Amino acid sequence: xxxxxxxxxxxxxxxxxxxxxxxxxxxxxxxxxxxxxxxxxxxxxxxxxxxxxxxxxxxxxxxxxxxxxxxxxxxxxxxxxxxxxxxxxxxxxxxxxxxxxxxxxxxxxxxxxxxxxxxxxxxxxxxxxxxxxxxxxxxxxxxxxxxxxxxxxxxxxxxxxxxxxxxxxxxxxxxxxxxxxxxxxxxxxxxxxxxxxxxxxxxxxxxxxxxxxxxxxxxxxxxxxxxxxxxxxxxxxxxxxxxxxxxxxxxxxxxxxxxxxxxxxxxxxxxxxxxxxxxxxxxxxxxxxxxxxxxxxxxxxxxxxxxxxxxxxxxxxxxxxxxxxxxxxxxxxxxxxxxxxxxxxxxxxxxxxxxxxxxxxxxxxxxxxxxxxxxxxxxxxxxxxxxxxxxxxxxxxxxxxxxxxxxxxxxxxxxxxxxxxxxxxxxxxxxxxxxxxxxxxxxxxxxxxxxxxxxxxxxxxxxxx
Numbered sequence: 001x002x003x004x005x006x007x008x009x010x011x012x013x014x015x016x017x018x019x020x021x022x023x024x025x026x027x028x029x030x031x032x033x034x035x036x037x038x039x040x041x042x043x044x045x046x047x048x049x050x051x052x053x054x055x056x057x058x059x060x061x062x063x064x065x066x067x068x069x070x071x072x073x074x075x076x077x078x079x080x081x082x083x084x085x086x087x088x089x090x091x092x093x094x095x096x097x098x099x100x101x102x103x104x105x106x107x108x109x110x111x112x113x114x115x116x117x118x119x120x121x122x123x124x125x126x127x128x129x130x131x132x133x134x135x136x137x138x139x140x141x142x143x144x145x146x147x148x149x150x151x152x153x154x155x156x157x158x159x160x161x162x163x164x165x166x167x168x169x170x171x172x173x174x175x176x177x178x179x180x181x182x183x184x185x186x187x188x189x190x191x192x193x194x195x196x197x198x199x200x201x202x203x204x205x206x207x208x209x210x211x212x213x214x215x216x217x218x219x220x221x222x223x224x225x226x227x228x229x230x231x232x233x234x235x236x237x238x239x240x241x242x243x244x245x246x247x248x249x250x251x252x253x254x255x256x257x258x259x260x261x262x263x264x265x266x267x268x269x270x271x272x273x274x275x276x277x278x279x280x281x282x283x284x285x286x287x288x289x290x291x292x293x294x295x296x297x298x299x300x301x302x303x304x305x306x307x308x309x310x311x312x313x314x315x316x317x318x319x320x321x322x323x324x325x326x327x328x329x330x331x332x333x334x335x336x337x338x339x340x341x342x343x344x345x346x347x348x349x350x351x352x353x354x355x356x357x358x359x360x361x362x363x364x365x366x367x368x369x370x371x372x373x374x375x376x377x378x379x380x381x382x383x384x385x386x387x388x389x390x391x392x393x394x395x396x397x398x399x400x401x402x403x404x405x406x407x408x409x410x411x412x413x414x415x416x417x418x419x420x421x422x423x424x425x426x427x428x429x430x431x432x433x434x435x436x437x438x439x440x441x442x443x444x445x446x447x448x449x450x451x452x453x454x455x456x457x458x459x460x461x462x463x464x465x
Contacts, residue, residue: 070368124255146272171290188279223454253311307397
C-alpha cells in the first residue's frame with residue numbers, strides 16, 4: 001500500500017477536486033503538508049481543534065478586554081432583567097394557547113406526540129452537589145496515593161474521561177487574579193482549609209490549593225434543533241415561536257450537562273482531589289478564556305467544529321494540577337460581522353445588526369469587553385432559554401463535516417475573511433436550517449432509526465462534526 005502514499009498539501013488536494021478558488025487557495029497555502037489522505041482526514045478530529053484554528057496567548061481573546069472595567073459580576077446591579085409580572089402572565093397564557101392549539105388541531109410538529117416528546121426529556125437529572133457527589137472514598141484514605149501526573153498529562157487524561165462522559169470539548173485555566181473576575185462578586189472565598197464549606201449567607205469557602213478550573217462544553221443535537229423552526233405571518237420576515245418537536249434538543253442538552261457533571265466530579269474526586277462548582281453565572285466567558293470557542297453574535301460561545309450548538313459551558317474548581325489551554329481564534333467573531341443569519345431571523349429582534357462588536361453592555365450583560373450583546377428582556381419575552389433556540393440553530397458553523405465543502409468553508413473563513421459575506425449568502429441560498437414542511441415533520445416519527453445518526457445512543461457510536 002505504500003506505493004499509494006505521496007506528499008500532498010491541502011491546496012493540491014482541493015485543486016484536484018476543482019474546489020480551490022482564490023480564498024481556498026490561500027487557506028491551502030498556509031496549511032501544513034501531509035504524507036497521505038489518512039493524515040489529512042485525521043486532522044479534523046485531533047485532540048483540541050482543526051489545523052486552521054490559531055491559539056492566542058493566555059487571557060487574550062478575539063474580543064478586546066478592558067481590564068479596568070472587566071470585573072466580577074455584581075448580580076445586584078447587573079442581574080438578568082425580568083419581564084414585569086403582567087408581561088410574564090401574558091407570556092404564560094400565550095405559550096399555553098400556542099401548545100394547546102397545536103395539540104387540539106393536530107398540527108405537524110406541534111401535536112400531542114410532539115408535546116409529549118418535549119416533556120419526555122425535561123428534568124432528567126438533578127444537579128450534582130456543589131462539592132461533588134458524596135460517598136466517595138479518596139485513594140488516600142485507602143492507603144494509596146492520589147493520582148500524580150504532569151499538568152499536561154492530566155489534561156490528556158481528562159479529555160479522554162470527559163469525552164466518554166459526554167463532553168464535546170475540555171479546557172482549563174489557572175485561577176489567577178484576572179481569571180477570578182469571571183466569578184460573581186462575593187460568591188466565593190478561597191481559604192487555607194482542607195475541604196470546602198458553604199455558610200448561612202450562601203458564600204462558598206473553597207480550599208486555597210484549588211487554584212485550577214476545568215471547563216467542558218455540552219453540545220446539543222443540531223438536526224433535532226431544525227425541527228423547531230417555523231414561519232408565521234405574525235412574525236413577518238422572521239422565524240416564529242419554535243415548535244415542540246425541536247425542543248427536546250434543548251431540554252436533553254441540559255439533562256446531558258448534569259449527567260456529565262456528576263461523572264466529571266466523581267472522576268476528579270476518585271483521583272484524590274477536590275471538585276467544586278460554585279460562584280459563576282457568566283459561564284460563557286469560561287469557555288472563551290479556556291479556548292473552547294469565540295463569542296458569537298448571539299452572545300453565546302461558538303466553536304470551530306459545531307458553531308452555536310454548545311448548550312452549556314460547565315466547570316469544576318479543583319486542586320488537580322492542570323495546564324491552562326489558550327484562547328483561540330478561528331475567525332468566528334469576525335464572521336459574525338457580516339453573516340447576521342441569527343439576527344435577521346430572531347423572532348424577538350433581540351440581536352443587534354451592527355457591523356462591529358460594541359463596548360455597550362446593556363441590561364443583563366457583563367461590561368468590560370468589546371463584543372456582541374443580546375437584549376435579554378426581548379429574548380426572555382419570547383421564551384428563552386428553554387422555548388426558543390432560533391439563533392443557535394441558524395449559525396453556518398453548525399453544519400456537520402459530512403460534506404467536504406463545510407470544513408473547507410471553515411478553514412477559508414479563518415484565513416481569508418474577505419469571503420465571509422459570500423459564505424453567509426451561500427448559506428441562505430442552500431437553505432440550511434430552514435423550517436420543515438408538514439410532510440417532513442410527520443416523517444420524523446417514521447424515520448429510519450438504523451441510519452438516523454443525529455440520535456446519539458450511548459455505546460452505539462457518535463455523530464461526528
